[in-house]
Amino acid sequence: MRIPTTPQRSRMMSGIRGKNTLPERTLRSLLFARGFRYRVHVRKLPGSPDLVFPKYRAVVFVHGCFWHRHEGCHYTTTPRANEEFWQQKFQGNVARDKRHVETLRSLGWRVAIVWECAMRRSAQETARLVEDWLHGNEESLMIGQSVSASNGT
Template identity: 45%
Template sequence: MSARQAKIKKRKVREPLTRSQIMARIKSSNTAPEMKVRKLVHRLGIRFRINNNDLPGKPDLANKRKAWAIFVHGCFWHSHAGCRLASKPKTNTAYWQPKLQRNKERDAANVEALNHLGFRVLVIWECTTKDVATLTRELNTFFVLISA
């Protein structure tokens, strides 16, 4: 072993993260899917506000004057039906099942409240943001319908 190799310390092996530490690292806003949607909407030349507190559900993107709102939902947190990213937790199901069900119910109530206020609402799922072409097509369709 050379003198240089002797000076190099061994890499410290980190303990696996606990469930609490994992959950603490999950962001609620400015997520990667949300940022992709924002970039594409901005690239289309459409103006919006983010996380508008005045509207039900605090949509991720919204324009009150044009009366539209976009929610970017994580497939797991909002229980996207038929999506591989929306796995059902195998541990502590007594906690997770009601929590995820409440999320779905709250989302439906928020969309209904926005519709009642005259807003057009688009829900974009995390899995949709993985394919930029599909996401762009979905956004174009939404904004063409709004302007019609």
């Protein structure tokens, strides 16, 4: 495997989307087909959640394992070039995510985090878990690699 040059890496990284990613669009489609209606990327809420379900006072973030540092996931790699930069970048992302979740909870929102790897493994099962969570009363949900739900983030 060739290591990309700095301009190549820059071009590759600039093409990575922050919104409307494939895992996010897939989850939206599956939940819509199950009868759920939602708003997307509500900028008035901390972190502009990917999916907002006002009826359930719930939000869902669909996190990429690489950018949001899904602990223990094999998609969570660190580029070897300029490691210090990447470590700072990732630490900032994780800290920002934590602040957004805490703020949303303090505002009375329920928060779910769906990791990219869960969508890769079984999008249908992930959508079912989100559906069950929306109908339940748990405050938080995290769906990761094993496609198992766990309370807390």
